[in-house]
Amino acid sequence: MSTSVSRRRFLKGASLAGASLALAACAVPGTTPAAEPGADPIHLVLWGWWEPRMAIYDNVAQEWAEQRDNYTIEVLSVSGRLEKIYSAIEAGTHPNLFKMGEEFFPMRREGLLLEFPEEIFTDAWYETTYPSVNWDVYGRYVIPTGISSTLLVYNRAMFEEAGLDPDTPPATWEDFLVAAQATTQSDASGITRCGIVPADEWLGYNQVLQLGGNIVDTSGDSIKANFTSEEAIAGYQTVADWNLKHGVWDPDFPWNGEAVGTRLACMTEEQAWIVGEFRASFPDVYPDLGFAPPPTPTGNPEPVHGYKSTVLSVSAFKGDTETYDAVYDFLKYLYVDAGKDAYWNLAELISIAPARADLLDDPRLLSDPGLAMAAQMQATEHDPVEPPGDMNGAIGDAFYRIFREGSSVEAAMEILNTDVQAIFDRGLGTEMQ
Amino acid sequence: MSVQQGAAAPGMSGLRRTQIRFIVTVLVPTMAFFCVYRFFPVGYAFFISLHDKKLLRAENVYVGFENYARIAADPIFRLSIGNAFYYAVGATICGVIVSLWLTLLLNPIRRGSLMLRLFYFLPQMTNGIAVLLMWSWLLRPRFGLINQLLQQAGYQERVYFLGDPVLAMPTLIMMSVWGGLGFTMMILLAGLRGIPLEFYEAARIDGGNWWKVARFITVPLMKPVLTFVTITGIIGGFNVFGVIYVLTRGGPLNSTMTISYYIYRTGFADRFIGLASAMAFVMFIIIIVLTVVQLRITRENWEF
Numbered sequence: 001m002s003t004s005v006s007r008r009r010f011l012k013g014a015s016l017a018g019a020s021l022a023l024a025a026c027a028v029p030g031t032t033p034a035a036e037p038g039a040d041p042i043h044l045v046l047w048g049w050w051e052p053r054m055a056i057y058d059n060v061a062q063e064w065a066e067q068r069d070n071y072t073i074e075v076l077s078v079s080g081r082l083e084k085i086y087s088a089i090e091a092g093t094h095p096n097l098f099k100m101g102e103e104f105f106p107m108r109r110e111g112l113l114l115e116f117p118e119e120i121f122t123d124a125w126y127e128t129t130y131p132s133v134n135w136d137v138y139g140r141y142v143i144p145t146g147i148s149s150t151l152l153v154y155n156r157a158m159f160e161e162a163g164l165d166p167d168t169p170p171a172t173w174e175d176f177l178v179a180a181q182a183t184t185q186s187d188a189s190g191i192t193r194c195g196i197v198p199a200d201e202w203l204g205y206n207q208v209l210q211l212g213g214n215i216v217d218t219s220g221d222s223i224k225a226n227f228t229s230e231e232a233i234a235g236y237q238t239v240a241d242w243n244l245k246h247g248v249w250d251p252d253f254p255w256n257g258e259a260v261g262t263r264l265a266c267m268t269e270e271q272a273w274i275v276g277e278f279r280a281s282f283p284d285v286y287p288d289l290g291f292a293p294p295p296t297p298t299g300n301p302e303p304v305h306g307y308k309s310t311v312l313s314v315s316a317f318k319g320d321t322e323t324y325d326a327v328y329d330f331l332k333y334l335y336v337d338a339g340k341d342a343y344w345n346l347a348e349l350i351s352i353a354p355a356r357a358d359l360l361d362d363p364r365l366l367s368d369p370g371l372a373m374a375a376q377m378q379a380t381e382h383d384p385v386e387p388p389g390d391m392n393g394a395i396g397d398a399f400y401r402i403f404r405e406g407s408s409v410e411a412a413m414e415i416l417n418t419d420v421q422a423i424f425d426r427g428l429g430t431e432m433q
Numbered sequence: 434m435s436v437q438q439g440a441a442a443p444g445m446s447g448l449r450r451t452q453i454r455f456i457v458t459v460l461v462p463t464m465a466f467f468c469v470y471r472f473f474p475v476g477y478a479f480f481i482s483l484h485d486k487k488l489l490r491a492e493n494v495y496v497g498f499e500n501y502a503r504i505a506a507d508p509i510f511r512l513s514i515g516n517a518f519y520y521a522v523g524a525t526i527c528g529v530i531v532s533l534w535l536t537l538l539l540n541p542i543r544r545g546s547l548m549l550r551l552f553y554f555l556p557q558m559t560n561g562i563a564v565l566l567m568w569s570w571l572l573r574p575r576f577g578l579i580n581q582l583l584q585q586a587g588y589q590e591r592v593y594f595l596g597d598p599v600l601a602m603p604t605l606i607m608m609s610v611w612g613g614l615g616f617t618m619m620i621l622l623a624g625l626r627g628i629p630l631e632f633y634e635a636a637r638i639d640g641g642n643w644w645k646v647a648r649f650i651t652v653p654l655m656k657p658v659l660t661f662v663t664i665t666g667i668i669g670g671f672n673v674f675g676v677i678y679v680l681t682r683g684g685p686l687n688s689t690m691t692i693s694y695y696i697y698r699t700g701f702a703d704r705f706i707g708l709a710s711a712m713a714f715v716m717f718i719i720i721i722v723l724t725v726v727q728l729r730i731t732r733e734n735w736e737f
Contacts, residue, residue, distance in 0.1 A: 082701055082702075083701050086488045086489065086701065086704070086706075089488075089489060090488065103489075106489050106704070107489055110489045110490055110491065111491075112489060189584070190575075250575060252573070252574040252575035252591060253575055253576075254573070254575075254576065264576075390698070390702070390703070393682060393683070393684055396684060396685070397684065397685060397686050400596070400685050400686065404593070404596075404597075426703070426705075427487075427705075428703055
């Protein structure tokens with residue numbers, strides 16, 4: 001049986017449907033519904049990014065919710081996290097919980113985060129569970145998943161082929177250069193295999209740190225660019241010389257992970273996350289790779305082997321006080337009760353050494369040569385440096401001037417120092433202090 | 434019919450009642466939607482642009498037009514406007530010329546024309562990020578296919594397509610032309626098919642060859658379509674963001690820094706949302722001007 005619908009009725013229906021859809025679209029997904037005082041259940045929302053990681057958080061979260069009668073939790077993986085979380089905070093529609101990145105520092109400074117209660121997270125628990133974490137930096141606002149130390153990654157097969165002992169990786173800069181020269185291959189078109197390809201991001205920063213310097217000076221009241229310091233110029237000169245003087249690196253090669261992963265390079269220095277990248281994306285090369293502490297000028301571990309950063313877990317936002325008990329209960333479950341398996345899963349996924357002490361001698365960690373090496377190195381943690389994004393671009397421009405315009409390192413560093421100081425003068429980079 | 438029905442109703446015409454219902458059920462929700470999601474954000478952005486507002490910071494200090502003075506003195510902002518125009522005009526003019534040329538070449542082809550159109554439209558249907566990554570591999574200085582081909586052809590110098598401040602923007606323009614070719618061709622083809630065949634028959638009788646027909650008939654009669662494609666292309670190109678974000682991040686040496694990317698960086702990476710809002714308002718005014726120009730040009734009536 002066919003039903004005829006008049007034009008007017010159709011128009012009316014379509015209009016109502018349109019209006020309903022428009023109103024439905026107004027609802028922000030994943031925001032906390034307004035809870036009546038004392039009303040149950042309480043619904044929490046956790047935002048983060050990268051679906052495989054958020055799936056691990058979701059497992060823990062749903063376990064937590066299943067064990068409770070009146071709490072539910074929604075775990076969402078959001079793309080463009082910074083734009084979304086900043087907008088949500090402005091609009092007051094932010095989630096209860098957030099997987100933190102470098103935005104932790106300004107959020108903490110602006111007083112947006114909820115402090116973890118002392119009665120749940122006791123000082124004794126902090127000291128025994130996370131002995132290598134500098135709590136002055138993080139306070140009671142977040143707990144690190146792990147520490148991403150910089151490693152020397154080298155191809156053991158290429159070492160053997162070049163007559164080098166793969167069990168004795170280079171420890172000094174001098175040995176490093178010798179190994180790089182021995183493993184570099186060239187033909188008429190130029191270098192066909194680099195002895196070393198440094199990390200794209202923060203190019204040269206490891207060398208400056210290994211010399212005991214830094215690219216910023218945080219000793220005064222305000223942060224200062226420090227690219228013209230003796231150590232910075234010497235560190236950047238070392239990296240430039242790999243190309244200009246020694247011919248062991250071609251800056252036109254692919255990024256360091258791809259170069260080593262496709263056997264276009266023998267060695268690189270990179271943070272521990274690269275171990276997982278090799279394991280997942282370059283499984284045929286992965287068994288050939290060896291991991292060691294990055295070489296230093298003297299071979300000694302002091303002052304540091306390189307740049308280390310800390311991967312943070314979940315923080316809670318201040319907001320609806322009715323949900324605080326549920327938030328604390330979830331944080332306790334996540335950080336204390338859920339056990340170390342969830343931690344291990346997260347650390348293994350992002351390929352870092354876990355910060356949690358009871359995982360550092362875990363057989364799963366020790367059976368992974370890259371992560372085992374990263375775990376050894378996290379004791380000399382360097383305070384976090386979270387410079388503004390513009391700064392990395394400015395360093396890239398400095399190397400453009402050196403490699404493509406023939407500028408001296410000193411001259412390029414002068415310009416770089418001015419550019420970065422201008423960034424600081426705009427009020428950026430305060431997270432670094 | 435509705436007029437007659439309405440005329441029977443006392444006091445209020447049926448047409449008016451229908452109009453009121455239409456307004457209440459369709460226009461009011463639509464206008465409300467636009468007010469909430471379009472006009473209010475624009476007004477609020479202007480409000481923010483008058484404040485020293487930084488994301489995550491609670492204080493919101495009124496500074497009047499100080500943000501506008503700051504961006505007027507900012508050399509990178511001025512550069513970003515110039516770069517955006519460079520990209521927009523370059524990509525549009527090159528895109529229209531190449532598309533028109535190909536459209537004129539392909540139009541007479543009847544056999545397999547659908548496949549040819551599909552071929553040119555393929556970049557439009559492919560995931561944009563995947564296409565950009567493919568280009569970044571092709572254009573690599575050391576192992577990129579294009580450099581390898583150039584070397585085999587005897588050109589031994591490495592070409593830094595995306596790494597040279599002079600070449601980076603033309604390279605992005607070339608990629609844009611390639612990516613937008615199919616869409617522009619579709620519009621031009623529709624315009625071409627709208628030209629009465631009598632003109633061509635008359636030209637043929639008068640002995641006009643392909644070039645003369647194209648120059649004296651096709652192109653002049655396609656002026657409305659060409660104007661539309663050019664102006665909308667320039668407005669769209671002025672907003673360019675994705676290609677910059679994925680491939681160059683405004684570099685090298687700010688040579689591909691466009692206004693959209695600079696606004697994004699200032700607002701979300703640096704969190705100076707008040708300053709970024711002022712930039713966005715300047716961009717808004719530029720686009721308004723471009724749109725008025727478009728409306729003035731395209732409001733002429735064209736009759737064949």
